[in-house]
Amino acid sequence: MESRPARRNLSNAAAPKLNPTAASLLGFLLEGPLTGWDIVAVVEASIGYFWNLTRSQVYRELRSLADAGYVEEGEAGPRDRRPYTITETGREAFMEWLRLDPGDDLIRMQGLLKFFFADNLDESIVRRWVMVQRSQVEKRLAYFRELLAHIQDEPTPFQIHTLRFGIAHEEAALEWLDSFPWSDAPRA
Amino acid sequence: MESRPARRNLSNAAAPKLNPTAASLLGFLLEGPLTGWDIVAVVEASIGYFWNLTRSQVYRELRSLADAGYVEEGEAGPRDRRPYTITETGREAFMEWLRLDPGDDLIRMQGLLKFFFADNLDESIVRRWVMVQRSQVEKRLAYFRELLAHIQDEPTPFQIHTLRFGIAHEEAALEWLDSFPWSDAPRA
DNA sequence: CGGACGACCGTCCAATGTGATATGTCTATC
């Protein structure tokens, strides 16, 4: 048992810096092993709207986290399912990242951008656009409310409050969508 | 004058598809020529929080838009300033893009993500985090309100309403930040 | 039974986007 393979993180110095995506993966592994596919599903079902992930990135990061010794790749299951387990080093790295001040938000709302330019568009198109947005917002709102009402898996108060953020956000969006002063708006 | 150099867009078919970034650049060029630098500044000062751009990307896309014949590069001015002017083809391409249903939002709120995991953190750190977020939100809110009050450049009703979205969003965020049920919250 | 359809799971790649760094220019100020 000589010559242990672990080469990185010999000390607390020079740990390879965690990027936000990688860090978030560790966060979702805290409670137990998950496959890449599962992580994507879990994220989508919770803060997915506010924390975007893509499958390709998730699989890539999981592998690089494994290289860095932050997670361990498990045996391949049924459909090549490969669960990853967070290591102690991984936990530490995650906590370190968590304590840092959060980076800037990154937002790209293509719909809002189009609305910004909507002056160039027929009103009928804009109205359609508003309807589509509205139904999407309604859908997310209903989902969030549902989630809040029937919560499973012992969420922390912070997770619950995050959900409330989603609800607040969607409610504001809804109100906004309904408040556009169309030229043919009823007078009184 | 034989053998015109224009090779693309011989017909209405097969126009190289516009990516959202490129399309938004065209949008900002509608009102008149701008340099890459100017575009970044204009965007940052208006929907910047909801539509992210980076300088490198802007310069790259401007060149590729020029290659495609959607914009024309002007004479270099004072500090190598190179204004771009949208062409008629460019306008058409933009309008075509604008009419399409908007793509999905892309949102990555690192702060919210950290909050989601904040159960693992000392309360003092979370409190600090909330303060930082709060001041950022306040700042954006003040800026948006300021903009709404003293508007220049004849904004369209849609631009004004976009601004209102920003305000609604920040107000909701502020309310949310102030509503977290701390364990030591006053009883009545 | 068998086969076929749809959900599941991971891989790959070209296009897109980021952040840091480099280089140079003009303006103001002393």
Add this chain to the structure above:
DNA sequence: GATAGACATATCACATTGGACGGTCGTCCG
């Protein structure tokens, strides 16, 4: 006439995306 600071673009390594692809398993129906 030096120097600081805003202005303006370029470029490179790297991160990230989205969609196409290729397999695997479960289940439902003829």
